[in-house]
């Protein structure tokens with residue numbers, strides 16, 4: 001049973017069949033999935049959703065696949081945790097963390113988009129998937145295509161973190177390191193996509209891929225007791241996640257699953273790659289591409305595919321955008337680890353540091369309900385902090401040696 005009617009151009013509104021296409025033939029605008037919301041309204045209620053297994057497919061009417069999920073059955077429904085200690089450290093009372101650093105199976109929110117995209121690619125009859133990745137997408141495409149038993153070609157900037165490279169190769173994929181940054185990789189992949197019959201998950205079937213991100217937003221609303229927060233802070237690369245979290249909230253509102261949405265959406269980027277937050281701060285509604293230079297490689301996209309819509313989402317919701325230095329990112333990673341026992345990657349350091357800044361600026365208030373999006377795991381970017389956390393105390397295997405360092409208690 002499918003509630004997908006087809007695709008629609010976000011700019012001129014022209015409609016298309018359900019096909020593996022992503023741009024409008026007439027105006028080159030991006031395509032998005034059209035759903036049969038009346039049908040969904042009849043099929044979905046809080047009770048129906050709550051009765052289903054705790055994974056992203058509990059919202060399956062709102063995910064653009066026709067049949068059953070083919071891969072990633074356990075993806076999603078990650079913890080939403082009350083972050084009292086971090087809240088105390090930052091001076092706010094009502095802080096939560098949506099924690100996709102423990103997403104199954106590859107420890108980032110990309111499992112949501114990839115489970116959707118690979119299922120869709122298999123429905124379209126592809127035997128090979130591909131992607132242009134900043135790292136986490138590579139891990140997820142490699143793992144989930146292995147699960148689906150289909151071939152994969154994965155393109156990354158050659159200088160990615162070692163854990164992201166290892167965490168891709170282990171699944172037996174074809175990994176191609178391109179000498180250049182993500183934007184170079186992406187440009188090359190658009191050319192390759194035109195020459196090979198492969199499903200590029202974040203290019204040729206991007207409309208379907210993107211809607212997998214919506215589940216991050218649905219879960220926040222459900223886990224808060226069927227309401228949306230006052231503020232949500234989202235790390236931004238291509239701007240897919242941030243636009244889809246907003247879309248998710250608005251869909252739940254439209255379907256009557258929650259009340260009126262009064263959420264401000266905040267974009268978080270690194271200063272070394274801030275095309276979206278710079279535009280927001282300067283009051284522009286268009287992107288000026290930049291050359292990335294930051295340790296937050298997973299969100300280092302200088303020319304974001306959905307950047308225009310990212311800016312629009314933030315402005316429409318009444319939010320804002322901020323960016324932080326690499327130094328602040330490292331402090332953010334350490335602060336989250338020390339206060340909440342959650343080890344996030346550089347993108348999570350960005351979100352925490354930006355949240356701190358927004359609180360200091362008074363844009364996020366003490367008593368407001370605020371959700372911080374943690375989208376990836378720290379064990380994948382150990383380079384960022386490895387020489388910033390001290391070393392273990394080394395002792396001989398003798399009581400005396402321990403007491404020499406730590407003193408005698410009795």
Ligand SMILES: *Cc1c(COP(=O)(O)O)cnc(C)c1O
Nearest residue numbers: 136237238239240241347375376
């Ligand atoms: C890809 C990624 C993002 C942002 O993704 P977009 O949807 O492209 O904006 C955020 N955090 C992490 C860890 C990512 O890997």
Ligand SMILES: [Zn+2]
Nearest residue numbers: 009012024027
């Ligand atoms: Zn169009």
